[in-house]
Amino acid sequence: MPDLQELIATYPRIFKGEPPVIPGYVNAGWHPPLMRLCAGIDALLTDQEAEQCEVMQIKEKFGGLRFYVRLGQAERISMDISSPDGERVRLEALCVDAEPDTLARIHLLIREAEAEAARTCEDCGELGKLRRDSWSRTLCDGHWVRHQRRHDDDGEGCNT
Numbered sequence: 001m002p003d004l005q006e007l008i009a010t011y012p013r014i015f016k017g018e019p020p021v022i023p024g025y026v027n028a029g030w031h032p033p034l035m036r037l038c039a040g041i042d043a044l045l046t047d048q049e050a051e052q053c054e055v056m057q058i059k060e061k062f063g064g065l066r067f068y069v070r071l072g073q074a075e076r077i078s079m080d081i082s083s084p085d086g087e088r089v090r091l092e093a094l095c096v097d098a099e100p101d102t103l104a105r106i107h108l109l110i111r112e113a114e115a116e117a118a119r120t121c122e123d124c125g126e127l128g129k130l131r132r133d134s135w136s137r138t139l140c141d142g143h144w145v146r147h148q149r150r151h152d153d154d155g156e157g158c159n160t
Contacts, residue, residue: 003031004058011038013050014069024059024066029125030117034058037067037113044105063136064118067110071103 008015026034045053049071056068121128121140128140131147139147 003028007034007038010035011042013037013042013045013047014053015055019154020057022057022068022069024057025063026058026060026065027122029120029122029128030060030065032125033065033113033116033120034067037109040109041069041106044102044109046102049073049102060122060137063118063122063130063132063138065114069106069110071106132145 001135004019008017008019035045041053042050052072054070057066058068059066086103118138119127119129120138121143123139123143124140126140126142128138128143131137131144137144137147
């Protein structure tokens with residue numbers, strides 16, 4: 001993940017010098033929303049809560065940013081379901097064994113970062129939107145055109 005080491009170094013209370021437990025990847029365009037998210041989480045946590053904080057995974061899924069964190073034994077469990085026509089539904093459950101108010105505020109920050117990423121090109125950080133072909137990605141017009149050209153050059157989508 002671009003700049004993952006910068007996130008780890010900048011927010012040692014939530015990363016503890018280690019990458020997320022489960023490997024993941026996001027492109028550089030989403031680095032600014034991630035930095036703001038980590039800053040917000042770090043500011044919310046008491047020292048005791050920070051000791052219990054564990055970033056589980058940061059990734060792209062269905063063209064959207066996903067950030068999973070555990071606080072003590074509390075964590076948000078979510079599942080994204082996509083129908084054949086591309087309709088997406090996210091199911092979420094919250095397993096709580098921590099300060100509910102702190103956890104709720106963290107999840108609000110995560111939702112805000114996800115919403116920001118949903119309108120941000122994951123490649124360059126400019127204004128973007130969800131684009132779908134064989135893969136869902138959030139891209140600006142320019143990166144979408146480049147993506148389609150690469151896709152066509154690979155022979156995918158070709159009727160021959």
